[in-house]
Amino acid sequence: MSTATNRPRIAVTLGDPAGVGPELIAKLLSRPENTAAADIVLISDETELKAAGEDAGVAVAYASDPAAGVPVLHDNSAGRPVEVFTRREPTEAGGRWALDNLRIALGMVKRGEADAILFAPLNKTSLHLAGMTENDELRWFEDVLGVEGFTSELNVLPGLWTARVTSHVSLAEVDAGITHENVVRAGRLLDQVLRESGLQAPRIGVCALNPHAGENGRFGRHELDVIAPAVAGLKGEGIDAKGPFPSDTIFLRARAGEFDGVLTMYHDQGQIAMKLMGFDGGVTIAGGLPVPICTPAHGTAFDVVGKGIAHTGSIQNAFDLAVRIGGRRAATA
Known part of the structure; x- marks a missing residue:
């Protein structure tokens, strides 16, 4: 320096x-x-x-x-x-x-x-x-x-950050990447980088993977078996994480100021929303x-x-x- x-x-x-x-x-x-x-x-x-x-x-x-x-x-x-x-x-x-x-x-x-x-x-x-x-x-x-540790691309607009559990993989490979460990690691990283940017108490919303957050297992059990327990684990570490929430509405809540960061499960789940909200101002940061x-x-x-x-x-x-x-x-x- x-x-x-x-x-x-x-x-x-x-x-x-x-x-x-x-x-x-x-x-x-x-x-x-x-x-x-x-x-x-x-x-x-x-x-x-x-x-x-x-x-x-x-x-x-x-x-x-x-x-x-x-x-x-x-x-x-x-x-x-x-x-x-x-x-x-x-x-x-x-x-x-x-x-x-x-x-x-x-x-x-x-x-x-x-x-x-x-x-x-x-x-x-x-x-x-x-x-x-x-x-x-x-x-x-x-x-x-x-x-050798966990890394992830994070995307940033003024007032809103996103991180991904999986990134540049095919949709067919996303399922295998949604594990308890990966969700926790990605959540930790998002919290860490938000703190490094100057936020003292980041609020993180976590996306579901399936439509309607799985409808209590009707459309898949990722939310019940993996994502919700991982969110509970993040809370246990003192991280202000909530979810999983349906991905078709979580960004409305984030845009309204409810969250400082959104943890998404795969690339386009967050990128489509972020680019619609601010294509000409978006930033990508390599975290970890x-x-x-x-x-x-x-x-x-x-x-x-x-x-x-x-x-x-x-x-x-x-x-x-x-x-x-x-x-x-x-x-x-």
Whole structure:
């Protein structure tokens, strides 16, 4: 962390070069209040930053000296693929570049040189073309960092968080993942990250898996045999958890302010609701890792690349969250 100012040090990567990530980071860093909020290390090169600024219509200020008061460039020009990046479509070269920059950021985490990571949107097809064998970047982060505990993607809108018991698996595999242990672990993680974000007593609502919460076993016994006992276990640990509630109404209650977080059983159970409520402001955070790793909840948006219309709400919220949680970590380190 930055010991001179006790501000968080944020490692920033520009995501897939074929998408809107570079221009979003350029717009983010063109705002003085953002560069004043943290010590920012840009993992990129001058070629990418110049192109990002041109797309965004702004100049990206950076330096090699931390004392300059602008983001510091960790120059990865040596890692740039020899291929010219094709824009607006998944490519192996773009995936390699994105993974290489993220690997540098994760190395900073291992060495205690970063309090948080912010990365712009990635494209999973590009990542898999580049050799990533895991289903998603979270599992890849686990492997690179050597994390063995429970991790989960959490999705965030202002005033509402969600976590998942299962994530990037087929619906056919969801049933096997709904276990007492997994529900408890996911609930603990949601409570922990909410506390790290600044909430002292998070209120968590837990989704049922089956329609109508199973109708007392008529539509399945997950609620009776697994989820309700897990909720009781969370309560026994001092976590304010309630449920299981039918997933077709729990988000109405959450939107009304009854819950700070909702624990869902599978990916789309929460993601559909969250994206309907705030697509242009949503954030994804990787929970259970040594530091918060934040990114916009939207994708690479190939259809609007270079048009100057990419919305900055999610990247701004992701940056603010990285600063807030990273800052709390820096203050206690």
